[in-house]
Amino acid sequence: MPSGSSSQRERQYEHIKESAEDRGASTGRAKEMAARTVNKQRSRTGEAHSSGSSRGGSRKSSSSRQGGGSKSSGGGGSRSGATRDELYQEARRKGIEGRSSMNKQQLARALGH
Structure with a gap:
């Protein structure tokens, strides 16, 4: 977990990690999945003020493609x-x-x- 994370995000991370391990994911894969999920949520809610990503650039477009959104159907x-x-x-x-x-x-x- 990144430093400065809230206790809620810490609990969320542990829950996701344990759930992934219960489903058979390796410890490393479970940690990666949990960290990515929590970081994505932090980013969406504005909790992550600086990305600190080694890749650079904004990844906002990928999250908007994956879900949510208020596109009208029809x-x-x-x-x-x-x-x-x-x-x-x-x-x-x-x-x-x-x-x-x-x-x-x-x-x-x-x-x-």
């Missing part, structure tokens, strides 16, 4: 926040050929977004 319309899969499904419904080899930008262009 058909059609111009949705700037649509994922590649959502655009692909819309292209499939509209019968756009070559969609399987298109990237997100190409799909959006083909759909007129």
Whole structure:
């Protein structure tokens, strides 16, 4: 756990680590999973003021892809926040050929977004 973590995050870390070990993960893998999960939560809530990451840069985009978000579901319309899969499904419904080899930008262009 990073220094300066709250007791709540310490408990969360231990719980995740023990759960992963109970499911058969090695100790090292369990620690890694727990640390990543807790650090992600700290980052989302603004608890982690400085990343201190050796990789550098912001990883915000990956967390926004994985869950949460307030995207509206439903058909059609111009949705700037649509994922590649959502655009692909819309292209499939509209019968756009070559969609399987298109990237997100190409799909959006083909759909007129």
